[in-house]
Amino acid sequence: MRTVVCLLFTMICAMHITWAQASQSMEVPLDQKIKMMVGEYKWDYGYVEQDVSIAGKIYSDYGTVSKRSKIITFDIQGWENFTANIGFDDAARWDSGVSLPRRNALSFASSTEIAYGNQVIQGSITIRRNNEEFKKIRIKQGDKAVLLSVPLNGYDTLSFEYTGDTYYIILATPRLSKGGTPSIVDGRTPPPGVFVCLKCNIPFASQQLLDQHNDVEHRIMVDPRDIKSLAAALRKRVEGKPAVLELVTKGHVALATFNRIAIYSPATATDIAENLSGELINLDFPLVERGQLDALMKELKIQNTGMIDPKTAKKIGETLGCDLIIVGSISDQGQFVVINCRLLETATGKALAAEQVEGRKNIVDTTK
16 A cells, blocks of 8 residues: 555656646746837837836836837747736827826826816727737727737737827736646646646646645635625615616525636635625625535536526526526736626526626735
């Protein structure tokens, strides 16, 4: 028995070394060191070593795409993904590259009318890979930055084309990365019985051990005040719809554990569900026991709430005796965890209300 245990331990250690070597991750900013083939791209344009704000949110590193260049193209051979937060600088002027003094930038985050009357800066940016259009994004000044993620495997060039009312648009925290998804190495999936942490590439012998590792190493706690704000916003939304309010008042509501996007710890989703459950009860949402819904979803083999179609919603309603179900997702967006929720009618599967909140986060140190 001891020999078998030692052999298994040796195999897992060997797999850990192999996976770590095969999937070493790298991330670099899209700055002047990246080879540019066409156009003009400015890094920290206009404010060397200073910040910009997009809808009041501060970014410390950024690049700009100007109208003058029409199209800028980068050589991205060897990279696997590009990400950036795209938006207008709060201090940008109408049809000009001249910015307001930085001390005034935040005052324009939500009131562009002060500078431009009723004219709000608008524009669009088109993203292409190998000259093929990938996505076109339309943006207004004052809107939150749009998170862009572009897969690059199999492509040689990445291009941006901006048109709009001001001279430039911001690419905040632009990043090129590779090796960040070790679920496939050298074209192969992990061998049966091996479960790999997608954040630190450590292999485990079971999903349970992997979940325990993620709950210890990668657990995130969301500020309870933001969860309370989400519950209050959903209640306000419901009260603005008399028919929905009647369903909530007279019926029963189930709360599902939300899907995780780029969040590795199951405990993070459980914590949010528990806190949200308490806040909803305090706001007179008649919730059914969460454990009943989790058990039913497991029985129906529903791995995430995005799989709840009208037929499944009806089955949940009939089994649990609930008229409504709250589903949603939680997504790691850097400094924030974005929580989306939707209120579904179980009889039809139709979404009756939806809300979103940006939750401030801190990493939980469970080793103390």
